[in-house]
Amino acid sequence: MKKMLSVLLCAAFCSQSAFAESLTARKSQRFIKDFYQAIQKRDENKLNTMLADDAKINIYLLKMEQGFTLTKSDYLQQVKSAWHFGRNEKYQLKDIKYTLTQAGLSASLTLKVNESRVVFEENLSQEHEMLVDLVLIDEQIKIAALKTKTTF
Amino acid sequence: MKGRLNAISSKIVSAVALSLLSSFSSAQSFCVFDVLGVQGPFYNSMREYATLARKWNVELELKAYTSEAQAVEDFSAGKCDIISMTGIRARDFNLFSSSIEAIGGLKTDSQMKSVIDTISRPEASKLMIQDNYEVVGVLPIGAAYLFLNDRRINSVEKIKGKKIAVLAHDLVQLRMATRLGFAPLAADIDDFALKFNSGEAELIAAPAIAYMPLELFKGVGNKGLVLKMPVSYLSLQVVTHLHKFSADFGQKSRHYFAGQFDNLQKPISAAEQEILYFFPAPDGEYDNYQNLLSDARVSMTEEGIYDPKMINLLKKVRCKSQPNHSECTNNKE
Numbered sequence: 001m002k003k004m005l006s007v008l009l010c011a012a013f014c015s016q017s018a019f020a021e022s023l024t025a026r027k028s029q030r031f032i033k034d035f036y037q038a039i040q041k042r043d044e045n046k047l048n049t050m051l052a053d054d055a056k057i058n059i060y061l062l063k064m065e066q067g068f069t070l071t072k073s074d075y076l077q078q079v080k081s082a083w084h085f086g087r088n089e090k091y092q093l094k095d096i097k098y099t100l101t102q103a104g105l106s107a108s109l110t111l112k113v114n115e116s117r118v119v120f121e122e123n124l125s126q127e128h129e130m131l132v133d134l135v136l137i138d139e140q141i142k143i144a145a146l147k148t149k150t151t152f
Numbered sequence: 153m154k155g156r157l158n159a160i161s162s163k164i165v166s167a168v169a170l171s172l173l174s175s176f177s178s179a180q181s182f183c184v185f186d187v188l189g190v191q192g193p194f195y196n197s198m199r200e201y202a203t204l205a206r207k208w209n210v211e212l213e214l215k216a217y218t219s220e221a222q223a224v225e226d227f228s229a230g231k232c233d234i235i236s237m238t239g240i241r242a243r244d245f246n247l248f249s250s251s252i253e254a255i256g257g258l259k260t261d262s263q264m265k266s267v268i269d270t271i272s273r274p275e276a277s278k279l280m281i282q283d284n285y286e287v288v289g290v291l292p293i294g295a296a297y298l299f300l301n302d303r304r305i306n307s308v309e310k311i312k313g314k315k316i317a318v319l320a321h322d323l324v325q326l327r328m329a330t331r332l333g334f335a336p337l338a339a340d341i342d343d344f345a346l347k348f349n350s351g352e353a354e355l356i357a358a359p360a361i362a363y364m365p366l367e368l369f370k371g372v373g374n375k376g377l378v379l380k381m382p383v384s385y386l387s388l389q390v391v392t393h394l395h396k397f398s399a400d401f402g403q404k405s406r407h408y409f410a411g412q413f414d415n416l417q418k419p420i421s422a423a424e425q426e427i428l429y430f431f432p433a434p435d436g437e438y439d440n441y442q443n444l445l446s447d448a449r450v451s452m453t454e455e456g457i458y459d460p461k462m463i464n465l466l467k468k469v470r471c472k473s474q475p476n477h478s479e480c481t482n483n484k485e
Contacts, residue, residue: 061303064303064304064306066306066434066435067434067435068431068432068434068435069432069435070431070432074380074430074431074432077424077425077427077430078428078429078430078431080425081425081426081427081428081429081430082428084426084428085369085428119374119428120369120370120373120374122374124374
């Protein structure tokens with residue numbers, strides 16, 4: 001009986017700790033760095049797998065004091081057209097902070113991103129203050145929501 | 153005697169065959185408008201259409217026009233039997249089919265496909281004939297979007313009074329611009345984009361397929377924005393002089409073009425992928441823009457600018473997609 005109980009307890013808690021390990025601070029931070037690396041490398045397929053299909057992207061333009069809500073396809077389209085028209089892209093990530101929610105099934109990150117590129121022969125740079133929600137879907141980490149306040 | 157009869161009947165058969173051949177070989181002249189001439193995508197689509205039309209024993213002789221006004225003039229003068237032109241110009245030949253481009257009438261590509269399918273059915277054939285003209289095909293050009301040179305123009309209130317380049321020959325565009333509160337700036341097809349790219353006009357409405365060829369990204373620059381919300385759905389329409397073709401030609405032709413929708417949509421979707429700073433309406437503004445478009449459409453229909461039957465069909469298609477929308481329970485359209 002004791003053995004059975006410990007098996008059941010293990011089934012309950014061991015699996016939870018496996019999830020918890022999947023969205024550790026280290027893995028979450030690694031994920032967000034990989035995400036920007038995929039943007040830098042112009043790896044469309046990888047970006048596509050890193051964003052959940054129903055990901056919600058909110059961009060708040062500080063200068064205009066106005067928000068825009070984008071779907072995953074809106075967001076990827078903008079990333080790709082920026083690749084087409086831009087060059088010398090650079091992304092600098094800093095102040096990455098991690099919060100674990102729902103016992104390892106989801107996590108949130110806050111970070112600052114400095115982004116620069118040349119578009120139409122003009123040097124552009126933007127600062128983003130970001131909040132990124134990560135979830136585990138089919139044992140893969142994906143971005144569920146991305147909120148950014150930007151100087152764009 | 154028998155030999156002589158044989159010779160005569162053989163001559164008759166040859167004469168009939170020759171006359172049949174000559175009737176097939178007397179080609180119908182086809183004025184094809186394409187800004188890029190024979191290299192353009194519209195011309196290419198019409199070349200494929202002409203190849204297929206041979207199966208219907210119709211020989212089309214294509215002539216490319218880079219000036220749409222000239223093509224329409226030649227068609228009206230009877231120099232062409234059939235013409236492909238934009239829906240804007242098709243208004244003079246069929247108000248019903250050209251009203252597919254009504255402002256805010258459609259919101260998605262699939263809605264456009266649904267309307268083209270509906271009007272290409274045999275049940276709608278009567279509506280495709282007006283006076284002595286028949287619309288034998290409606291092809292998608294894609295949604296027209298608002299291109300702005302300043303993203304601070306970010307609300308219905310702020311777009312009022314802004315200078316928009318419109319095609320001077322198109323009374324509908326002029327009317328639409330004033331109805332929406334813009335300050336219209338008359339342009340022709342040659343300087344329409346130039347006026348925007350140089351900053352003389354603060355905005356224009358154009359389809360995505362014009363973005364790269366007309367370099368509209370120059371007008372948008374790094375401070376502008378392209379509003380990802382269709383203002384209207386544009387079309388290319390193929391029109392014949394009714395009596396120059398057999399009675400069943402129109403229906404076969406409409407059926408063919410309706411079946412081509414997905415192929416024709418591919419370059420449009422690809423062009424939409426290229427647009428930089430392509431953003432949906434700002435949060436909280438979508439309904440304001442939609443109300444503005446809807447009010448303009450209703451009043452333009454009342455003025456006789458749009459055909460009420462088409463406007464009603466567009467509403468049915470919109471309401472099929474969004475049955476809970478408030479417009480679906482009112483009788484404005």
